[in-house]
Amino acid sequence: MDLWFSEGHTPNVRLSIKVDKQLYSAQSEFQRIDVFESEEFGRFLTLDGFMMLTEKDEFIYHEMITHVPMAVHPNPKKVLIIGAGDGGVVRELVQYQAVEHIDLVEIDEMVIEAAKKYLPQTASKLDDPRVHIHIEDGLKHVRFCENEYDIIIVDSTDPFGPGEGLFTREFYGSCYKALKEDGIMVNQHESPFYDEDVAAMQRAHQRIIECFPISRVYQAHIPTYPSGHWLFGFASKKYHPVKDMSASVWKSNNIPTKYYNSNLHKGAFYLPNYVQKLLTEVEHKGDK
DSSP states (O other): OOEEEEEEEETTEEEEEEESEEEEEEEOSSOEEEEEEETTTEEEEEETTEEEEETTTHHHHHHHHHHHHHHHOSSOOEEEEEEOTTSHHHHHHTTOTTOOEEEEEESOHHHHHHHHHHOTTTSTTTTOTTEEEEESOHHHHHHTOOSOEEEEEEEOOOSSGGGGGGGSHHHHHHHHHHEEEEEEEEEEOOOSSSHHHHHHHHHHHHHHHTTOSEEEEEEEEOTTSTTSEEEEEEEESSOOTTTTOOHHHHHTTOOOOSSOOHHHHHHHTSOOHHHHHHHHHHHTGGGO
């Protein structure tokens, strides 16, 4: 009998992956955590039945949420990561010698433990001495920070369950306060394709533009995420994500990447017309 993992993207669309075996399943205080093994995508992690990452395509997400802000900020020394218990953002971030301190705030310790045991490709750098892991609610952590971080990376789950609080205006306002005067925040911004995802994306964008003077959206293609078309948010107190990006400085880090490069960085901010229209709709709400 064939075993398949299926995730509903809409009431009428599902993503299904043939599973060789289930490696791990547990119910934490917050969510159900599963790790599966498949021939096509390697090992993959799901939370409450929703795909978080696969070994085959996780590099796209983690490179794009990490290297975009790192290529724009001229001197990032202290970074806050909210969520990201799988360790993928940390793996990308520790390649920068200039980074001195990384706070990783993950609400569910069992996600970290599962990733360390079953997803070593992703969690390989969680023991770096610059990484300080805090098992707590990211919303509560950032609420008590002020003028502390150069970059905040919000690698949250979808805007319900444990990740719901990371899509509120209060949270984005707290992130603004926690950043230094030239700080940058990036976040996963959902998909612009299916109606339910569009609503979440627009809500997040509207709340971010209310808090930050510079707010842009960029895109990547991630095959196992709903529709494959995924967005990220870039919010800054000072730096423009394209005009202030230095390709030569970023290249001098000699960081190997499989998806990200400085040309793609610029191109990722040039969005399809239908996406631009969805963003403009909420940007102009305050003008009426």
